[in-house]
Amino acid sequence: MKVRSLFLVFAICMFSGQFLSAQSDGNPVVEKLLSAYSPRNFTSTPVTEQQIDLILKCGMKAPSARNNQPWHFSVVLNKELMQEIMPNITDGNVLIVISGKENESGGTPDFDCGLAAENMFIAATSLGLGARLYGGPVSAARNNTEKLQVPSGFKPVIILRVGNIDASPDAASGATPRKPMEEVVKFVR
Structure with a gap:
């Protein structure tokens, strides 16, 4: 079987x-x-510093309204802090907490942070790593802004988890299918 x-x-x-x-x-x-897909299962093989550096550089190259670059990245390597934010984290994974400027007049910091997160997601998958974006654990990150060294005037918006993918059949078959194009797209002519 x-x-x-x-x-x-x-x-x-x-x-x-x-x-x-x-x-x-x-x-x-x-x-x-x-x-690309967002894996649920990761191995404990550590992500390298070089991989993290490349992923961060790609996030920093994301477009933003008026080139404001309203983001801050907290790279969480501390196991205890990672577990506070995401209890099911696997050893060897990295969390990147993406924070945006609060009360940005005329800006779109949450949207811009999403663009940076997507750049980092694509970079991670291009490096052969798994990446998964989370919104739920953001509340735990907001309770730990001091530990995360989030600058004053910024708030955590989204979290990117990066790690090596567990390639077992159960893990690989966990990707959910996409909705069909005709269900989510309308061409207005």
Whole structure:
């Protein structure tokens, strides 16, 4: 049964990969976007400092309204603090708490922080890592702003979890399917 399940997962991955490659015309960025998912299971293999550095640089290159760059990134490596924010965190993972300016006049800091988070998500997956965005644990991060060294006038907006993906069949098959295009898109002509 286990071999059969592995074969089924492999066949689905191969078919979907060929289908997505046909849609993207070989563009590696489009292929990465079409094949990306947010894994739920990670290994304890640590993310390297070089990988973290590249992910952060990509976040800093995100567009923002009026190039205001209204974000601050707290890279959480402290295991106890990570567990306070996200009790189910796996050793070797990294949390990046993305905070935005509060009371930004005429700006869109939450939206801009979302753009930075997406850049970092794409960078992490491009490096072969797993990435998952969280909104729920933000309240725990807001209760720990001093420990997270969030600057005055900023508030945690979103959390990015980065780690090495658990490639077991149960973990890999956990990705939920996307809604069909006709359900979420209307062309207005």
